[in-house]
Amino acid sequence: MKLIKTILALLFLIITSSVFAGKRVDPEIIKEFDDLTLNLSYYHTDALSLLDSITELDEVKSNSNYTPYIQCLEGIAAAEIMDFDIALSKLDSALIYFVLSNNAIWEAQCLFQIGSISEQLLLFSEAQKAYEIVTNIDYKNDILGLSYLGIARNLFYNGSEWNDAYKKGLQYLATTKKEELELYAKRTQYWFYPDSSDLPTELNNIANEYIKLGIYSRAAITYKDIAAYYNYCDSLDLAIIFADIALSQSIKEKISSNFLTSSALYVKGESYLHKRQLDSAKLCLKQALISKEKIGFENCNYYTYRLLNRIDTLSGNFKDANYYNEKALLCQRMINKHKSERSAKIASIFSDRDISKKQLSEIRRNLVLIIIICVLIVTFVIVFIFNRINKRKKTIENQNQKLKQDNQKLTQETGRLITDKLKENIGEDIITFQKEIEELFDKKLISEEQLPNDFHKQYISWLLDIEQNIPELPPSLKKYAALAVIGTSNKDIAAIMHVQPNSIRQIIYRIRKTLGIANKDITLKEYLNNRLRNK
Numbered sequence: 001m002k003l004i005k006t007i008l009a010l011l012f013l014i015i016t017s018s019v020f021a022g023k024r025v026d027p028e029i030i031k032e033f034d035d036l037t038l039n040l041s042y043y044h045t046d047a048l049s050l051l052d053s054i055t056e057l058d059e060v061k062s063n064s065n066y067t068p069y070i071q072c073l074e075g076i077a078a079a080e081i082m083d084f085d086i087a088l089s090k091l092d093s094a095l096i097y098f099v100l101s102n103n104a105i106w107e108a109q110c111l112f113q114i115g116s117i118s119e120q121l122l123l124f125s126e127a128q129k130a131y132e133i134v135t136n137i138d139y140k141n142d143i144l145g146l147s148y149l150g151i152a153r154n155l156f157y158n159g160s161e162w163n164d165a166y167k168k169g170l171q172y173l174a175t176t177k178k179e180e181l182e183l184y185a186k187r188t189q190y191w192f193y194p195d196s197s198d199l200p201t202e203l204n205n206i207a208n209e210y211i212k213l214g215i216y217s218r219a220a221i222t223y224k225d226i227a228a229y230y231n232y233c234d235s236l237d238l239a240i241i242f243a244d245i246a247l248s249q250s251i252k253e254k255i256s257s258n259f260l261t262s263s264a265l266y267v268k269g270e271s272y273l274h275k276r277q278l279d280s281a282k283l284c285l286k287q288a289l290i291s292k293e294k295i296g297f298e299n300c301n302y303y304t305y306r307l308l309n310r311i312d313t314l315s316g317n318f319k320d321a322n323y324y325n326e327k328a329l330l331c332q333r334m335i336n337k338h339k340s341e342r343s344a345k346i347a348s349i350f351s352d353r354d355i356s357k358k359q360l361s362e363i364r365r366n367l368v369l370i371i372i373i374c375v376l377i378v379t380f381v382i383v384f385i386f387n388r389i390n391k392r393k394k395t396i397e398n399q400n401q402k403l404k405q406d407n408q409k410l411t412q413e414t415g416r417l418i419t420d421k422l423k424e425n426i427g428e429d430i431i432t433f434q435k436e437i438e439e440l441f442d443k444k445l446i447s448e449e450q451l452p453n454d455f456h457k458q459y460i461s462w463l464l465d466i467e468q469n470i471p472e473l474p475p476s477l478k479k480y481a482a483l484a485v486i487g488t489s490n491k492d493i494a495a496i497m498h499v500q501p502n503s504i505r506q507i508i509y510r511i512r513k514t515l516g517i518a519n520k521d522i523t524l525k526e527y528l529n530n531r532l533r534n535k
Contacts, residue, residue: 024065025063025065025066025069026059029054029057029059029060029066030069032054033054033069033070033072033073034105036051036054036073037072037073037076037109040073040076040077040080051073051074051077055070068093068094068097068098068106069094069106071090071091071093071094072090072091072094072098072106072109072110072113074086074090075087075088075089075090075091075094075110075113076113078090079113079116079117079120082120084117084120084121084342085342085345087113087117088114088117088342088345088346088349091110091113091114091117091349092345092348092349092352094106094110095107095110095111095114095349095352095353096352096353096356098110099353099356099357099360100356100359100360102360104137105141107137108134108137108143108144108147109143111130111131111133111134111137111147111353112130112131112134112143112146112147112150114126114130114346114349115127115128115129115130115131115134115147115150116150117346118130118346119150119153119154121338121339121342122339123339123342123343123346124154124157124158126343126346126347126350127150127154128150128151128154129350130147130346130350131147131148131150131151131154132147132151133350133353134147135147135148135151141172141175141176142172142173142176142178142181144172145168145169145170145171145172145173145174145175145176145181145185146169146173146181146184147169148165148166148168148169148172149165149166149169149170149173149185149188150169151165151169152165152166152169152192156192162192166188166192169185169188170185170188170189173185179209179213180213180215180218183206183209183210183213183218184218186202186206187203187206187218187222187225190202190203199229200226200229200230200238203222203223203225203226203229204222204223204226206222207219207222207223207226210222219246220246220247220260220263220264221246221260221263223242223243223245223246223264224242224243224246224260224263224264224267226238226242227239227240227241227242227243227246227264227267227268227271228267230242230271231267231270231271231274236271236272236274236275239267239268239271240268240271240272243264243265243267243268243271244264244268246260246263246264246267247261247264247265247268261288261291262288262289262291262304263288265284265285265287265288265291266284266285266288266303266304266307268284269281269282269283269284269285269288269304269307270307272284273307273310273311276314278311278314278315281307281311282308282311282312285304285307285308285311286308288304289301289304289305289308301327301331302328302331302332302335305324305325305327305328305331306324306328308320308324309321309324309325309328312324455486458486459482459483459486462481462482462485462486462528462532463478463479463482465532466478466481466482466485466528466532469531469532470515470531470532472514472515473511473514473515474514477507477510477511477514479497480493480497480504480507480508480511481511481524481528483496483497484508484511484524484525484528485524485525485528485529485532487525490504490505490508508524511524512524512527515527
């Protein structure tokens with residue numbers, strides 16, 4: 001029953017694909033989509049406008065085959081503004097399509113984005129699983145390199161050996177020849193090795209390169225990291241300066257300015273707190289909250305509320321301190337709730353993918369089985385037809401053989417009948433001819449010695465042969481040919497046929513011309529002997 005359903009499904013797919021053959025996707029548009037994944041992930045300022053312009057194309061709007069690609073891109077964009085629930089929902093739908101269509105490139109893209117979201121949600125085991133699935137897909141490009149770096153980060157968090165994964169990630173990123181990824185690789189290097197004395201200088205150079213490429217978000221994040229580094233090293237004034245630079249770059253960013261602004265304000269507020277400038281710190285953190293509330297990402301709000309609680313506690317403003325403490329606890333409960341829900345959602349995504357993989361594998365197995373059955377059926381039909389053809393061929397051969405034998409019998413019978421008829425027709429002529437020959441003998445017009453003993457018999461035999469086998473010779477000339485082949489002289493032929501001897505030469509010439517005897521060296525007697533006796 002399951003096999004029948006699979007056959008029907010395959011037939012439906014074949015019919016559908018033939019009907020919508022003109023609805024195939026354009027490789028150039030898919031290439032633009034592929035470029036957009038990097039632009040969206042790296043916050044290019046024109047990424048969203050490019051996405052809008054492509055999705056508004058008539059070809060894209062009228063062709064549902066583009067929908068999964070758009071869902072994937074919208075999922076990436078949603079993740080960049082911290083709308084993770086929408087992002088996971090869109091990536092889930094797109095992932096199932098790409099798994100069933102065996103599109104490894106975009107399957108890897110969806111899984112990497114799910115891993116990145118999991119990492120931001122502090123769901124490290126889910127992130128690790130997503131990254132590991134990507135590395136097992138037969139597809140090698142920047143996504144593979146980024147996934148290995150993601151694995152390295154998760155191993156780093158767990159205190160496990162991460163160096164091999166880190167090196168593989170850098171190796172694959174180096175093959176892409178993309179400036180954004182080369183800068184990301186450099187920045188990642190200082191993330192794993194933060195104790196470098198020239199870290200601020202190197203990060204500053206990287207930030208300047210990002211600005212040249214128009215990737216202001218990455219520049220802002222890098223400046224924020226420099227500020228965090230100086231904050232960690234108690235170089236608080238430098239931390240505040242670079243936090244302000246990060247803020248100036250965040251304003252230029254269109255996709256995730258709220259998140260970038262809140263992150264820079266958080267570092268700046270933390271620096272003021274360390275300097276015990278509590279009012280400035282509280283102002284920065286409240287501004288950070290305003291930006292974060294637009295995001296709705298509880299992980300960010302929790303740490304901000306904890307710092308505000310600490311500031312008000314140090315200031316002796318215990319009422320506000322309690323308020324922020326309650327907000328922090330509420331955020332913590334929401335974090336735990338959402339973490340559990342999102343963990344279940346991501347687990348469901350992995351489960352759906354596994355089910356889709358099994359369905360695809362089952363379809364392939366059934367397809368192979370159907371192909372084998374079809375091959376066997378076709379083979380049987382071919383053998384059956386071949387046997388029928390051979391049988392028919394033998395029947396035809398037997399019929400032809402029988403017809404041939406019947407034709408031979410018919411020919412022999414026809415020849416016999418023709419001979420009898422000829423004998424019957426020329427019988428009277430022969431009797432008259434014999435009488436005329438005898439009269440010629442009596443009148444001494446021809447000598448009996450010049451003619452063979454069985455002259456009459458030979459004449460009749462040759463005349464019958466000529467009648468049967470030389471149809472092109474006119475009847476008036478056949479008697480002359482019969483006399484000539486016996487070896488009768490022209491004089492005797494003239495006497496027998498009652499014509500002038502000179503006329504015999506003309507008659508012999510007409511016979512030779514009619515029979516096509518061009519060679520003068522061949523006599524009429526020789527020609528007729530060869531043709532009639534060797535037939």
